[in-house]
Every structure is written in C-alpha cells, then in structure tokens.
Amino acid sequence: MAGERYHAFHARSLAERDSFWTEQAQLVDWHRPCARVLDYSRPPFAQWFVGGETNLCHNAVDRHLAARADQPALVWISTEVDRRATYSYRELHAEVNRAAAMMRALGVGLGDRVLIYMPMVPEAAFAMLACARIGAIHSVVFGGFAAHSLASRIDDARPKLIVSADGGMRAGKAVPYKPLLDEAIARAQSKPDRVLLVDRGVDPGAQRVPGRDVDWAALRAQHLDAQVPVTWLESSAPSYILYTSGTTGKPKGVQRDTGGYAVALAASMKHIYCGNAGETMFTTSDIGWVVGHSYIIYGPLIAGMTSVMYEGTPIRPDAGIWWKIVQDQRVNVMFSAPTAIRVLKKQDPAFLTRYDLSSLRHLFLAGEPLDESTHVWISEALKKPVIDHYWQTETGWPILTAAPGVERTPIKFGSPSFVAYGYDLRLLREADASECGTGEKGVVAIVPPLPPGVMSTIWGDDERFVKTYFDTFRTRQVYSTFDWGIRDADGYFFILGRTDDVINVAGHRLGTREIEEAVSAHPNVAEVAVVGVADQLKGQMPLAFAVAKDAAKVATAEGRAAQEKEVMQTVDRLLGAIARPSRVHFVSALPKTRSGKLLRRSIQALAEGRDPGDLTTIEDPTALEQIRAALGAK
Numbered sequence: 001m002a003g004e005r006y007h008a009f010h011a012r013s014l015a016e017r018d019s020f021w022t023e024q025a026q027l028v029d030w031h032r033p034c035a036r037v038l039d040y041s042r043p044p045f046a047q048w049f050v051g052g053e054t055n056l057c058h059n060a061v062d063r064h065l066a067a068r069a070d071q072p073a074l075v076w077i078s079t080e081v082d083r084r085a086t087y088s089y090r091e092l093h094a095e096v097n098r099a100a101a102m103m104r105a106l107g108v109g110l111g112d113r114v115l116i117y118m119p120m121v122p123e124a125a126f127a128m129l130a131c132a133r134i135g136a137i138h139s140v141v142f143g144g145f146a147a148h149s150l151a152s153r154i155d156d157a158r159p160k161l162i163v164s165a166d167g168g169m170r171a172g173k174a175v176p177y178k179p180l181l182d183e184a185i186a187r188a189q190s191k192p193d194r195v196l197l198v199d200r201g202v203d204p205g206a207q208r209v210p211g212r213d214v215d216w217a218a219l220r221a222q223h224l225d226a227q228v229p230v231t232w233l234e235s236s237a238p239s240y241i242l243y244t245s246g247t248t249g250k251p252k253g254v255q256r257d258t259g260g261y262a263v264a265l266a267a268s269m270k271h272i273y274c275g276n277a278g279e280t281m282f283t284t285s286d287i288g289w290v291v292g293h294s295y296i297i298y299g300p301l302i303a304g305m306t307s308v309m310y311e312g313t314p315i316r317p318d319a320g321i322w323w324k325i326v327q328d329q330r331v332n333v334m335f336s337a338p339t340a341i342r343v344l345k346k347q348d349p350a351f352l353t354r355y356d357l358s359s360l361r362h363l364f365l366a367g368e369p370l371d372e373s374t375h376v377w378i379s380e381a382l383k384k385p386v387i388d389h390y391w392q393t394e395t396g397w398p399i400l401t402a403a404p405g406v407e408r409t410p411i412k413f414g415s416p417s418f419v420a421y422g423y424d425l426r427l428l429r430e431a432d433a434s435e436c437g438t439g440e441k442g443v444v445a446i447v448p449p450l451p452p453g454v455m456s457t458i459w460g461d462d463e464r465f466v467k468t469y470f471d472t473f474r475t476r477q478v479y480s481t482f483d484w485g486i487r488d489a490d491g492y493f494f495i496l497g498r499t500d501d502v503i504n505v506a507g508h509r510l511g512t513r514e515i516e517e518a519v520s521a522h523p524n525v526a527e528v529a530v531v532g533v534a535d536q537l538k539g540q541m542p543l544a545f546a547v548a549k550d551a552a553k554v555a556t557a558e559g560r561a562a563q564e565k566e567v568m569q570t571v572d573r574l575l576g577a578i579a580r581p582s583r584v585h586f587v588s589a590l591p592k593t594r595s596g597k598l599l600r601r602s603i604q605a606l607a608e609g610r611d612p613g614d615l616t617t618i619e620d621p622t623a624l625e626q627i628r629a630a631l632g633a634k
C-alpha cells in the first residue's frame with residue numbers, strides 16, 4: 001500500500017514519542033541535553049525537551065561556521081529596488097553579532113520584547129536572529145499592517161525596542177512605514193524606549209524623533225567588530241510572539257518556545273522539505289508571516305542551506321522572475337502560496353518553460369486551500385511534484401503533508417495528503433466529538449499534547465489559550481484548528497474551509513470582527529457585517545454591509561459611492577489595505593436572529609450565490625432581501 005512506510009513512521013512518532021523526538025533532537029545542537037523529553041503535567045500545556053539548553057541563532061548560524069563559513073547563507077534579491085546581496089554564513093554571523101550588540105547598547109536584554117516592523121530587507125533577518133542570540137523575544141509585524149493593528153500589537157507585547165525602516169516598496173511604489181509607526185506609537189499606551197531605523201532611502205521625508213530614534217547604519221558603525229556570545233536558553237523559553245487573527249477583535253499573540261521549535265524545524269527540513277546542507281531554499285512568503293519565520297529564516301538556516309529572501313511581486317519585471325531565480329540560484333526546494341500560483345496561471349505559460357528548473361525537486365504550497373485545477377496546472381507546467389500542505393500560525397510547521405523525506409507517496413490533487421508525524425489528528429463530529437468515518441466531514445482536531453514547535457500559549461494569557469483552542473467540545477479537551485476536513489478511503493485528507501468566521505485573503509488570516517471594528521470607526525457607520533466571499537484569485541475577499549447613521553448621506557448613488565470610498569480609506573488607515581473590503585454595501589438593517597446574532601453565514605451564502613439556509617430564527621426577513629438587492633441577486 002502506498003504510504004505504508006510513512007504511516008509506520010507516523011505511528012511510531014505517537015506510540016514511541018520519547019524515543020522518536022529524542023532522535024529528532026539530535027538534528028540540532030544542545031548546550032545542555034534535556035532531562036525529560038516532555039513534561040505534560042499541566043494539560044494542555046506541553047513543555048518539550050525540559051531542562052535542555054539551546055539557542056536558535058547558534059543553530060541557524062554559529063554551528064555552520066566550521067563546515068560552511070563561505071557558503072551563502074542568505075541571498076537577498078529585490079526586484080523593487082533592483083539590488084541583490086549575498087551573505088555567507090561568516091558574514092551573516094558578523095551582521096547578527098553587530099545587530100545583537102546594537103540591541104544590547106539600546107538596553108535590550110533577556111526576555112525583553114523587540115517589535116520588528118520591516119520590509120523584506122536583510123536587516124530584518126539580522127534583527128530576528130540577533131534577538132534569538134541574546135534571548136530577546138521578537139514580535140514581527142507584517143509591513144502591510146497599518147497604525148491601529150500595529151498599536152494593538154505594541155500594547156500587547158510591550159516592546160522595549162522597535163526595529164523598522166523608512167519604508168517598503170510594493171510594485172515599484174514606495175510605501176512609507178515611518179508615519180504609520182509614529183501614529184501607532186502615539187496611539188499605543190505602552191511606549192518603546194527606542195526605535196532603530198534602517199534608512200533605505202525610499203522615503204527621504206522620514207522624520208526622526210530626537211532621543212528616541214536611532215539610525216541603524218550609524219549604530220552599526222560603532223559595533224563593527226562586535227562579538228556577542230550566544231545566550232543559552234532553557235528549551236521552553238519563548239523565542240517569539242507572532243500575532244494572528246481569530247473571531248474576536250483582539251489579535252492573539254502566538255508564543256513559540258525555543259528547543260521544541262528548533263527540533264520541529266530541523267526535523268521538517270529533513271522529512272518533509274528534503275532540504276540538505278549546502279542546498280538552496282526559496283520561500284516566497286514575507287517575514288511578517290509564520291511561513292517567513294519558519295522557512296525563510298530559521299528552518300533553512302538551521303539545516304545549513306542557502307535561503308533566498310525575495311522582495312518583490314511574482315510578476316515584476318515579468319512573470320518569469322521566480323523561475324529565473326530558481327535557475328540562477330539553483331534552487332532545490334521552493335515554497336509558495338496558492339494565490340501566487342493563481343496569479344501566475346493568468347500569465348503567459350511560456351514563462352514556465354523559459355528557464356532551467358532542473359535543480360528544483362519540489363514545490364510546496366500552503367496558507368489557503370489549493371484548488372484542484374491550480375494544483376494540476378502548476379504540476380503539469382513544472383513537471384515536478386507540487387506538494388500542498390496544511391498548517392497554521394499556531395503550529396509553526398505542517399499539520400497535514402506528504403513527507404517525501406520518509407516516503408515518496410503519490411500526490412492527490414487538492415489534498416494535503418496525510419497527518420504529519422507527531423500529530424494525533426482526528427476528524428470529530430461537531431455535535432458530540434465522536435470520530436467521523438471515511439468521507440464524513442468533521443472538525444480537524446488534535447489530541448494533546450501538541451507536538452514540538454507548536455505554540456506554547458497565547459502571550460500573557462494562558463487562560464485565553466485554553467479557552468480559545470481547547471474548549472470547542474464539552475466532553476473532550478482537544479485542540480481545534482477551526483477547519484473542516486474530510487478523509488477519503490485512501491487515507492488522504494481534504495480541508496473544506498473554516499468552522500469560524502475567519503477570512504483567508506491570499507493566505508493571510510483576517511478576523512471578521514477586526515474588519516468590522518475598523519469599518520465601524522467611520523463616523524457614519526452605525527452597524528456592520530463583514531463576511532468572507534469566494535474570490536477567484538485571492539481565495540476569499542472581505543465584503544461589508546453597513547447601516548448608515550445618517551441615511552441621507554447614502555440616499556443617492558453618488559452619496560453611497562463617496563461613503564464607500566471613505567469607509568475603505570478608514571480600513572486602509574487602521575488595518576492596512578490587505579483588510580480592505582472589496583465592496584461596502586449600505587442597507588437599512590442587517591439580518592439577525594431574534595436574539596440579535598448576526599446571520600453572517602446566510603449573508604455569505606447569498607454573496608456566493610448559495611442557498612442562505614435555515615432562516616426560521618430571522619428577526620426581520622426584509623433585511624435579507626436588502627442584502628440580496630444590494631448584491632444584485634434575484
């Protein structure tokens with residue numbers, strides 16, 4: 001049977017958990033070996049490699065100096081500013097030491113938080129690794145987020161230092177960061193002591209705040225020969241916080257440990273990605289997302305690979321740019337997202353045959369559902385295995401995947417294959433937490449303890465961690481992914497979408513509540529419902545239905561258009577353009593149940609041209625009629 005070897009590997013990871021993970025732990029360096037593989041005395045909190053001491057920066061950088069100091073560690077390519085730079089492991093080590101010394105000089109110490117709000121520039125990688133080196137906890141915030149999102153993350157993480165830049169570049173246009181950052185700091189209750197700024201020369205108007213803002217280049221010049229010893233950390237010490245959206249307005253700070261994460265990534269590089277030391281990995285994500293943390297920075301470097309860090313879009317200067325990078329850099333492992341492939345699918349297919357892709361072994365895709373036709377298209381175009389795999393910010397590495405490093409199993413289009421080793425995954429019936437049969441849709445759940453590398457808690461809020469993830473079923477304490485899934489007769493899984501109201505735009509998770517709050521910040525919005533609607537390119541797009549406070553302002557088509565534009569600008573300003581609804585329709589009432597609950601699912605169904613479902617509890621049926629009319633539906 002296909003997959004037999006892999007299934008045995010998976011079974012062993014659960015049945016002989018300690019010996020399995022002890023073996024995987026050999027893939028990284030330990031300053032002190034662990035006393036116990038797992039401490040699960042306080043369910044559902046799991047502590048991996050208890051008593052062990054290690055350091056992510058040592059594993060990603062220092063330990064490679066002996067064998068591969070002159071090998072490129074980081075290749076930075078920017079089609080935005082038309083520049084590239086290569087850093088060998090020796091050079092990366094020097095830059096990380098400088099950055100670590102700079103942080104120390106700015107008062108950052110063990111356990112302090114450093115917020116990194118950066119475009120895709122090498123300094124972002126140096127800053128992350130420098131934090132890891134000195135035991136500071138980084139909180140990287142995606143550069144596309146605006147002041148409000150940033151301010152809420154500043155207040156939650158309370159960073160001592162913020163590392164940022166004058167601006168980013170997007171499709172050839174400068175995107176200033178500094179004004180957003182200044183606005184966010186002004187809004188935040190908790191103020192950072194210092195702001196360290198990389199001046200890229202993309203925003204000459206960027207202003208410095210005297211006494212607070214420090215120039216990266218100037219400070220670096222004072223620390224050129226810095227040698228900052230690695231701070232050895234207990235395995236459970238937090239390495240970073242990464243915020244993600246849920247159903248509430250308040251983003252959750254996913255907290256990751258140190259030792260478990262290092263081991264999980266090292267093991268995934270071997271068993272899943274098949275990335276070997278001396279080879280090259282190209283992950284097209286952004287450092288602001290979990291994929292960027294795990295597979296632009298830590299994973300490939302821990303494995304001793306060369307990591308390609310790319311600033312730009314997939315279609316500039318033309319749609320062949322990524323394949324040219326694969327050819328020129330001899331990329332062996334590539335990792336991207338379905339949306340990007342859907343973008344490429346609309347371009348001239350000749351771009352895919354123009355370059356020598358012989359070095360490429362696999363293309364991995366994740367972040368959102370990969371539709372079957374895109375999966376087929378890219379597989380045929382590349383003539384390489386294209387592996388869909390499924391994971392979340394919370395898990396840090398795949399939950400469902402093929403593991404060609406263990407066994408090359410046949411790919412089923414549209415399926416992220418099997419349960420990753422280490423995960424005791426079940427499909428559960430929503431009603432009573434019993435197990436689903438073959439072909440039956442259920443909630444994708446993980447029986448704890450969660451494997452190494454998966455989040456340890458929500459930053460500063462253990463109770464919220466338990467409540468959010470482990471409270472779905474009354475009878476059973478299991479981790480809910482909030483995704484629906486199904487398993488076919490051959491044991492392959494399929495993900496069928498979220499069980500909650502989270503929207504996934506181009507692989508980026510956005511909470512409906514967050515967007516609703518931003519829309520409501522517009523002075524003329526009394527009430528709003530935001531739903532995620534299927535989109536050909538981006539997977540989903542937010543769509544808003546708002547009730548105006550002053551109905552006169554939306555009485556005419558011109559009035560509605562002007563108000564819609566203003567609402568969109570409000571969302572851009574508060575959350576960033578990534579969260580902007582595709583449309584804002586004005587209605588006089590929103591469909592709700594008699595108990596006042598918004599019927600988001602019904603709105604969503606109408607917007608997608610589906611049956612709105614059971615409406616017996618609706619308070620005012622005309623509200624749904626208005627939605628229908630606004631959508632131009634029959």
Ligand code: AMP
Pocket residue numbers: 244290365366367368369370388389390391392393394416481482483495497498504507508509
């Ligand atoms: P994020 O934490 O932002 O990466 O979002 C994680 C969510 O994205 C998951 O809970 C799924 O809803 C979705 N997702 C990620 N990867 C896949 C995939 N391969 N197939 C289907 N959905 C996915």
